[in-house]
Amino acid sequence: MxxxxxxxxxxxxxxxxxxxxxALTILLAPISYGAVQCRVSEAMTLLPLLMPEAVPGLIIxxxxxxxxxxxxxxxxxxxxxxxxxxxxxxxxxxxxxxxKGMPLLAAVPPVLVNAIILPLMWLLFSADAAYWxxxxxxxxxxxxxxxxxxxxxxxxxxxxxxxxxxxx
Numbered sequence: 001m002x003x004x005x006x007x008x009x010x011x012x013x014x015x016x017x018x019x020x021x022x023a024l025t026i027l028l029a030p031i032s033y034g035a036v037q038c039r040v041s042e043a044m045t046l047l048p049l050l051m052p053e054a055v056p057g058l059i060i061x062x063x064x065x066x067x068x069x070x071x072x073x074x075x076x077x078x079x080x081x082x083x084x085x086x087x088x089x090x091x092x093x094x095x096x097x098x099x100k101g102m103p104l105l106a107a108v109p110p111v112l113v114n115a116i117i118l119p120l121m122w123l124l125f126s127a128d129a130a131y132w133x134x135x136x137x138x139x140x141x142x143x144x145x146x147x148x149x150x151x152x153x154x155x156x157x158x159x160x161x162x163x164x165x166x167x168x
Contacts, residue, residue, distance in 0.1 A: 009166045014057040017047060021061025026068050033069055035122065035134045038141035041065070043149035045110035046103055048090035050154070050163045055086045073125040081117040085110040103154050107146045115139035 024041035047054030088109030119134035
């Protein structure tokens with residue numbers, strides 16, 4: 001396959017991932033924003049294990065979803081959390097590919113990074129000073145989205161060989 005076709009596929013997949021992430025987050029806005037949240041779209045955070053284009057897709061999708069929140073701090077720091085988490089998941093996938101249970105380990109960055117950064121963001125830039133409460137609620141919501149929804153999604157997409165679609 002030539003390089004231009006691979007580039008088109010990379011861009012298309014990035015756009016689809018970004019669009020699905022943003023749409024899910026915005027459509028489920030009542031549970032996607034705030035101290036007690038469960039972003040269903042975070043189930044997609046294991047996609048970097050299957051394809052590298054998921055990293056920019058998740059970042060763009062998160063930025064679009066955070067623009068909808070209307071809070072510049074969320075646009076900057078919420079998206080920064082996704083940058084760190086997506087790169088962490090991608091690197092774990094590359095470094096630990098042969099490790100049994102690798103997806104469970106690769107799910108740690110999106111859960112832990114968001115649980116640390118989002119409450120810190122609220123503590124520093126809003127009147128919400130309940131860091132540990134927010135840490136616990138974000139951790140629980142992220143764990144539900146990533147482990148309960150994301151891990152099965154990862155295994156289903158891996159079984160469907162989604163990473164190979166369009167590349168033949």
